[in-house]
Amino acid sequence: MARPALLPCTCAAGAEHRLHREVAFAVLSPHPLLSSVIPPGLLSVAHARGAWLSVLPLASQGTGHGKQILVLGLDGAGKTSVLHSLATNHVKRSMAPTEGFNAICVNTEELQMEFLEIGGSESLRSYWKMYLPKVLLLIYVVDSADHARLPVAKQLLHQLIQNNSTLPVVVLANKQDLEGAYCITDIHDALALSDIGDNRKMFLIGTHVAEDGSEISSNMKDAKELIAQLVLEAQ
Numbered sequence: 092m093a094r095p096a097l098l099p100c101t102c103a104a105g106a107e108h109r110l111h112r113e114v115a116f117a118v119l120s121p122h123p124l125l126s127s128v129i130p131p132g133l134l135s136v137a138h139a140r141g142a143w144l145s146v147l148p149l150a151s152q153g154t155g156h157g158k159q160i161l162v163l164g165l166d167g168a169g170k171t172s173v174l175h176s177l178a179t180n181h182v183k184r185s186m187a188p189t190e191g192f193n194a195i196c197v198n199t200e201e202l203q204m205e206f207l208e209i210g211g212s213e214s215l216r217s218y219w220k221m222y223l224p225k226v227l228l229l230i231y232v233v234d235s236a237d238h239a240r241l242p243v244a245k246q247l248l249h250q251l252i253q254n255n256s257t258l259p260v261v262v263l264a265n266k267q268d269l270e271g272a273y274c275i276t277d278i279h280d281a282l283a284l285s286d287i288g289d290n291r292k293m294f295l296i297g298t299h300v301a302e303d304g305s306e307i308s309s310n311m312k313d314a315k316e317l318i319a320q321l322v323l324e325a326q
C-alpha cells in the first residue's frame with residue numbers, strides 16, 4: 092500500500108501568538124470540533140484551574156469531519172513534545188505540562204489529522220476513557236527511562252482498551268535518547284503488549300525529541316507516516 096507523501100503542517104504555524112484568543116474562544120464558546128469530543132466538564136475544569144489550554148487553529152473548524160486521534164500517556168512522557176514535532180517536522184520540546192487538553196492538527200497530502208492530547212497527571216486521567224469511543228486511533232506515549240512508572244503505564248493502557256478490542260494502538264517508546272532508556276523489546280515486555288495485540292493493529296516505535304530546532308528523526312517520520320496510514324485505513 093502506497094504511503095502518503097507528507098506536506099508541512101499548515102495549521103500549527105503561527106499558533107502560539109493566537110493562544111489566548113483561542114483559549115477564550117474554547118472556554119466561552121466551545122470550538123466546533125472540540126464540542127464534539129470534549130465534554131463541557133473538561134473545559135470548565137481546565138478553566139477553573141487557570142490551566143494552560145492550547146487550542147491550535149484547526150483547518151477543519153466547523154466541518155466536524157475530522158480524523159481524531161487520541162494521545163495519552165503518563166505526565167511527562169513527552170506527548171506534547173512529540174505532537175509539536177509531528178506538526179512542525181522539527182524537534183520542539185514542551186516546556187510545560189498539559190493542564191487540560193491540547194489539540195493539534197497535522198496535514199499530510201491525503202488527509203488532515205486531528206490529535207487530541209489529554210494531560211497525563213492523575214487528576215486528568217479520569218477523562219481519558221471518555222474519548223476512546225470517538226477516536227480512530229490511540230497513540231500511547233511512554234517515557235522509556237521512567238522504569239519505576241512503567242507498571243502504572245501498563246496498567247492504565249490495559250484498562251483503557253480492555254473493552255475495545257479493535258481500536259488500533261500505536262505505542263511510542265519515547266525518550267530513547269536518555270541513558271538507561273529501555274529498548275523496544277524491554278518496553279514491549281514491560282507493557283505486556285503481547286496480551287493486548289491479538290485482535291487489533293498494534294505498533295511499537297521508539298522515538299525521541301532530541302534538540303530544539305533540528306529536523307525530526309527518521310523514526311518520528313516513520314511514526315507520522317504510520318499514523319496517517321492507519322487513519323486512512325480506519326475511515
Ligand SMILES: Nc1nc2c(ncn2[C@@H]2O[C@H](COP(=O)(O)OP(=O)(O)OP(=O)(O)O)[C@@H](O)[C@H]2O)c(=O)[nH]1
Binds near residue numbers: 232
Ligand atoms: N530527553 C528527552 N526529553 C524529552 C523527550 N520528550 C520530551 N522530553 C521532555 O520531557 C518533559 C515532559 O515533556 P511533555 O511533552 O510536556 O510531556 P507530556 O507527556 O505532554 O506531559 P503532560 O502534559 O504533563 O501529560 C519536558 O521537559 C520535555 O522537554 C525526549 O524524547 N527526550
Ligand SMILES: [Mg+2]
Binds near residue numbers: 171
Ligand atoms: Mg503535555
